[in-house]
Amino acid sequence: MSASGGTRAIVAALLANLGIAVTKFIAFALTASSSMLAEAIHSVADSGNQALLLLGGKRARREATPQHPFGYGRERYIYAFIVSIVLFSVGGLFALYEAYHKYEEWHSHPDESGITSWHWVPVVVLVVAIILESFSFRTAIQESNHVRGKATWVQFVRRARAPELPVVLLEDLGALVGLIFALFGVVLTLITGSGLWDALGTAAIGLLLVSIAVILAIETKSLLLGEGATSEDVTKIEDAIMAGPEVERIIHMKTLHLGPEELLVAAKIAVRQHETGEEIAQHINDTEARIREAVPIARVIYLEPDIYQVPAPAAS
Template structure:
């Protein structure tokens, strides 16, 4: 996923939410509607979330240091996780509290009755524009994946976060419009509380989904199946590698994949031949999967007997170093 695409969607969402928040607060001040207040706080939380995503993207670009030799790419995951907490606490829990308060002390909307409806309709249009931008940017990298699979498996957190936030905002606006509309029709303020409670449940649910998916990224996820297949093909399509004994992958950040593998190389007399072969393999892997930027390959001599024992490596049956001649690889008899 391109960082530019994610940034564009985040900025579009930020501008939309700032404008919407102002209009919702004005509507709340005029009508004292709890649904409008819940939606206003929701927009403020979303604006703060977009700011956090932009900050995380900027800090993740810092160069690696001796203390952090793999760089700061995962900082984008950390800020996305903070977003889920903010959405849960500031957005969801506040809306549930406001719904409880309004249910206990209901009152109808008596002044400026047309204002909340107009504001909500305008907000739906603005959120729809932001959501359309997020969908369009996501389609550049989503491919043939379903939307559920894209949200669950995307390595860059910005677009899934914006997608879920914008979807939640649109549905939440519909809930608010329902609550306000029923309050105006029935003159019963408890409908306003119902709309507010629905918004709260929706935001808490989205926050939990975001937290679960971001936690998985923080713990460390490996490459996708198609990426693993491309890496394996690149490693074994040349004469330098007989087979892959075992391999592990790990995303160090959304745009940086680490590949570590033990590979079986043909027996040879000199380490220089092995080094040239490894360099060739690394070049093919980076061509096949460009974001596989950190590659560690350990050469070994494959042994079928050792494979049956569960190691696949001839290291356990190699000739002791003291019995090899200078300049020769252990495990290969002198010629």
């Protein structure tokens, strides 16, 4: 993923959510709809999340230091994980709490739990919010398509080493579906005069946000623990190593993402037995150049030359 593409998607989502949050709070103040309040808090949480992603991208660009010799690329993973926590707590759990509160209100005073004033406001706000969120979602889809290749959307979310686009995609998808849930609850509340539908719409929003937050937490936790190169990149690296006549075989190799756009490659390679140290050093330099040409994000490469010995047959 290009950093600029991810940044465009984040900024588009941030601007959309800030505008939507303001209108939702106004609608809640006029109607006291719990669905509107849950959606307003959801938009605030999303806005904060996008600000966190931008902050993580900025901090990840810091230069390496003696204390952090491989740089700060993983800061992007850390802030993406924080986003999942914010979405779970501020978005999902708050919506579930508000749904329970609205249900209790309906259970105690069923005749007074509906929307009693400014009936048209929440519907107009939700329709406008759906339109704005659709533009943000379209931007995230367009930027993702530049790097998704032939992968399905599920594969893209699960395999992406850069967290920003999958996070924005899932957030925008959750926002659109949540708005539909809110519109469903508000419209049925206006038709029936019962606040039960408002509570159900709010509960659906909460369950949706909790589910998305759990998915994000699982995926970003895997990135934080350290993921290797994709199978496609591993194949390219192996082909690059074996492309020269100086390497007889790869004895073993490991890769690790130091950040979304920085890959560490460590391999033990078999060289000819009678080569001089100068020849081996030149061969290693040539091999590193081929690896970087095949996979540009392979910025940290350690190649250990060795003499391959055929394993002795196991005793019968």
